[in-house]
Amino acid sequence: MCFAISSPAHAADTEAWTPTESAIRAASAGIALPQTVAGLSLSKSGEASNGGRAVDNYAQYLSEDGAIQATLYVYLPTYADASLAAYMTDKAVMERFGAKTRRTAYASASAAGRADSAIRAVYEDAADGALTTAAGFVHAGRWIVKIRVTGPTERRGEVLAGLDGMLANLSVDDPASLHSTAPASFAACPAAPTADARPTPAKLVGEAVPQDVRIPRDGRDALCIRGTVATADGNYDMLQQAGRNDGAIIVPIDDSGTVLAFDPATDGQGYKLSIHMVGQTDLYGVYDKVPSPRQVAAIIDGKDTQTAEAQAVATYAANGEITVSRLAQKGR
Structure with a gap:
């Protein structure tokens, strides 16, 4: 990555x-x-x-x-x-x-x-x-x-x-x-917009913990593939809940828990980006809509200037404690 x-x-x-x-x-x-x-x-x-x-x-x-x-x-x-x-x-x-x-x-x-x-x-x-x-x-x-x-x-x-x-x-x-779980199932996905999204001036509110990504987990509902992201290292699926165009979008990156998530902002204005890993979530800004596959590829490849650096990092301890550290942003 x-x-x-x-x-x-x-x-x-x-x-x-x-x-x-x-x-x-x-x-x-x-x-x-x-x-x-x-x-x-x-x-x-x-x-x-x-x-x-x-x-x-x-x-x-x-x-x-x-x-x-x-x-x-x-x-x-x-x-x-x-x-x-x-x-x-x-x-x-x-x-x-x-x-x-x-x-x-x-x-x-x-x-x-x-x-x-x-x-x-x-x-x-x-x-x-x-x-x-x-x-x-x-x-x-x-x-x-x-x-x-x-x-x-x-x-x-x-x-x-x-x-x-x-x-x-x-x-x-x-x-x-223990969560009941089943293999992921996939249904037909409606055509998704392909136009690029724009970053918004919305301020980070520092609330991205896993349950904030509002999408069913552990196979509880069908997902669909919204689009395919082609990067220098391979292709990745943009997944959303089947039958919903207004929910969260996730992009799984590897088999060890790295996931990009675009979740509807709490005020209903745009989508906030977070990158989830083992023991850490990097918190980014808000886009006016879900970024295009081209933009997501740029984020993964490290070529997107808007998300070159996280605005804050949430660090998870084994005992359940979460520490959020805000980071200084260049040019802000």
Whole structure:
């Protein structure tokens, strides 16, 4: 990604994982998994990024011979949506493992003892037929849990047992925090205007927290593709709620929770831009309407002068605290 991301001071260091006698636990998230499950054993754990903040955590598991590898991710995207995480991971898997890859399962599943609280995906014949890879996605409170298990095609049964065992043995402190989720569904999208939007003089009000992006999540309603954004690094979909022309627009960027959001301003005048990541939301200004695909591409590529710098940054701590830092703007 080329757009500017600010780096405010980190909150006090937090332990990513707390091991118990038989499990590994992400204490801030209230989520745990046994250290040995379905023939896989914990190998290492730590933070994928945002070191010391415990908002982007991973734990790697291996079979005894190391041929089957699994990773448990517990992370805090400021736009949390298990359906969207599955959708973007699906695109990444298909792109990474080649044209022979076949998706053989992609549906709601049980996790942590609750029905329909996960999305389960299975891919066969990956890497020219050499691998089977599988994934599970859970939305618990503010957190996303992603499980990836990969192994040789001839050991497909062990790969699937690993994924299913991890989903079944996942432990959540507050079962009520589990969101029911289903794969994203897409309906026909009406033709969208293609004219460029203009920045407005509206002042930032500093209120962009995830629930402010008013669009159904976790597969609760159909989405549609408003347009395709072509950038230097690839193509991205502009998504909106099907049947609504006045709602939020989101542009998922990757499978780790980066999302551009254009949400109707609270006064009904235009759309405010926010960029959501793991543990951080960058807050930008307001456009008089939804920017065109060309403008969105310029934002992603870092070539849009109006959004070269954020006006404010909301930093999320693992304990739920949010700190908003306003930034000095050049030429203002």
